Amino acid sequence: MKKIYIYIFTIVSILSTTACSDDYFDVNSSETQPTNTGLPPQYRIEGAIENTVATAQYRGVREVLGVVQYGSQNTAAYYSESWNTFLTTGSYFLWQNAYVYALPNTADLIYLGNEYNSPHFSAVGKILRAYILGMTTDQYGSIVLDDSYDPTETIELEPDFVSQEVVYERIFQLLDEAVNELDEESEIGLNDEDGDILYNGDLDQWKRFAYSIKARYLNHLTKKSSGEHAYDAQAVIEAAEKGFTSNQDNALIEYGGGEASNDNQPFSVSGYGSTRFDYFSEFFVELLKDPLNTNSEFVDPRLPVIVPEAVNGGYQGVRTGAGVDADEADNYSIGNGGFYTSPDSPTYMMTYSEVKFIEAEARFRSGDVAGAYTAYKTGVEADLEKLNIPAEEITNYLGRIDEVVGESELELSQIFVQKYIANMLNPETWVDFRRVDYSDEIYPGLQRPENVNVSIFPNDDDWLRAMMYEYNEEDRNYENMPNNDPYERLTTRVWWDIEE
């Protein structure tokens, strides 16, 4: 009898310890590798921010470095400077970096914020999303919106394109929603796992970032004088006033300059894009030698901070598109190594000074020249402070502005030139160039690059207006895509660039 009890006990205990649990059949989830919908949002925010900046924005600016004449390559007729080869075949990759590497993280953040009752993460997802969509549409015009990646849906085989106008409406909607969500209660804090590398969980700073982006995008509409999206200077000023209030608010990601490639500023000597910024451009360097356009000896104190000295001494930029002869190389200022291009240089998404220049422009356009002048000077001061220029030089600079510009002489040109200098390495500059039609009255000394692709841009006033869609997209989604013929795409203005 006793034996039977032992048998029964043994069988029962084996059965009860090895019985299948309910989730035994749930074989479609990985236990070891985190998934898009499985890893909580506090572990995703850092990747979402970093990929917005380090992949999407890096590609965004890399393709236009020559277009906006910040940099010049050592080879003549380089594609982004003379608007040929890669630009005419859609062989550059902001498109895929935005859609494949940056936007999906923001879609996940929005989803995870809802799933985890943590709307703050949805808000951050929306702000970053607005930022990426804006940067992308500003280069291409019509883009894919709702058919991009969504964690709850199947991958779309043939995503639809929507007009830039619709994208802009969405950008404003995302930003408004984000501001509201930042006011809600969130079960998980943004910085609970030290992932909020922009603002360490400071909700007010995130809100100011949202308003700053809103100001930037409202201010893109300067060519619209009628209709639903007519330029509204007051709305721009209002958004700017709710935006950044000091350099403390600047949106930037930092690099450590360590061994790993992704710990280095991409445009630094050890960064991924080190060879994409061979030299500073002649246009940029000359502008810094006479930032107030006075033909005087006043050199901008930022020149030696941003631009490395040439081996043979002095500061000399390379004419964009012209290239550099090897035996002349030491006469020019190389691209790697300045304030923005050293291994530990941060990448700026948006700064306080940009917000002040936006405000200055809006006030100037609305007739409030006094207000514009104040905002303009604050913007200059903020950028000088950002670059750690000594206080007395700042005072000197601002005094100089009062002397040679003054409220009475303020023009859009001064605002745009200072914004151009302050927005070094920001793709936003290309928007400004197009908004003023590459005018050399706005940007003194600006001229078409050397070796311009004259088959597409035959006339002296023909400039690059938009980018071609990536060839991968054309191969696989040509039916939904607007005309991607380089002759049309590169010369056709995007929606905000058309006066109406």
Place this chain on the structure above:
Amino acid sequence: MTSDDGLSYLKLRATWAKVGKDAPIGALESFLGTNINALASSAYTYNGVDIGNPELEPEFTNSYEFGFDTRFFKNRLGLDMSFYYSKSENQILEDIRVPPSAGTFYATLNGGSIVNKGIEALLNAKIFPRNREFQWDMTFNFGMNQSDVKELPGQLNEVYLSDSWTFQNSAAGAAILGGSLFGLRGYKAVRNDDGQLIIGADGLPELETVVFEDVNRLPDWTLGITNNLAYKNFNLSFLIDLVQGQEAYNATKSALAYYGLAEETLDRSPDGTMIVDGVDAAGNPNTTEVTDQQYYQGYYSQDAENFIEDASFARLRYATISYNFSSDFLDRLNIASAQLSVTGRNLFTITDYSGVDPEVNTYGAGIQGAGSMGIDNLGTPNTRGFDLGLRFKF
């Protein structure tokens, strides 16, 4: 003739089956990665590659088969035939190329429908009665199969089998809507309405990507004939395979042409330059000079049409002669049985195929999708060889 002559066995059979196939493991979710490239963050991020499909559904295959098994003359002649038809619906297609704006480059989607139909026949014949000393058995194994792609997701008209790339990507295996599951797509020279080559600014014929409608890498039919002859202690058996009506893509030759090693590239001009016969886009005769090397590397080796070949073949798969030692002799050595055999494999192949082996399947069975049969991309041929065998039983 006895009453045993004539039909000695008959079996009819019919089957219907519905088989479901679940999504591959991990196909519903997207996996995250860190440091996915030299720019990306070290924190967890959507990696752009292991992208799942949360709405993926199982696929189902309905298959119907009808057949009979019949034997005659005391089982000396047997015929086993089956006819089959199967249709896979909502097929799970992996590695479908999607535009980057979708959030990745390759996705797993439902949506394909593929029909497979065919005939299989097995004929056995024992040519001599069992009591004869000389025996000759023959088996004919006949097969015909057709795989057609009826539907593909969205507006796709072809599905790449993305692993079956060939040298310089001149062609790749593809499942073609309204055509074969074992189709081919690749570069083809552009011609005008008069059939003249269109020459680009570089002086070389322009190429476009096309689906080769008439290429089917699956044979029209296959027949395997096995013979087994026995006389006293000797036994001879051999298998002849006939495989007819399939095309192969000879990417090996394209590679050889690219490197100037193919026979075709011996056709060179005395001064090393040539003007390709053709017209420019406006219809004017081409006058741009190119070097022979540019021609073979930039055009000839890239034009997939140059390397599509009929890969029908007949092959002696193996032949074996064996001798069984007599038991008298073996008893003395305390051995139960002993056999000496010589086998030759792939001794000869009759084919028009110019490559090394018409049967090559470069990527083997491991490839996803419909596989790489008929893609000869620098693969290794079947080996020819001899085996010598000595077998004892104690």
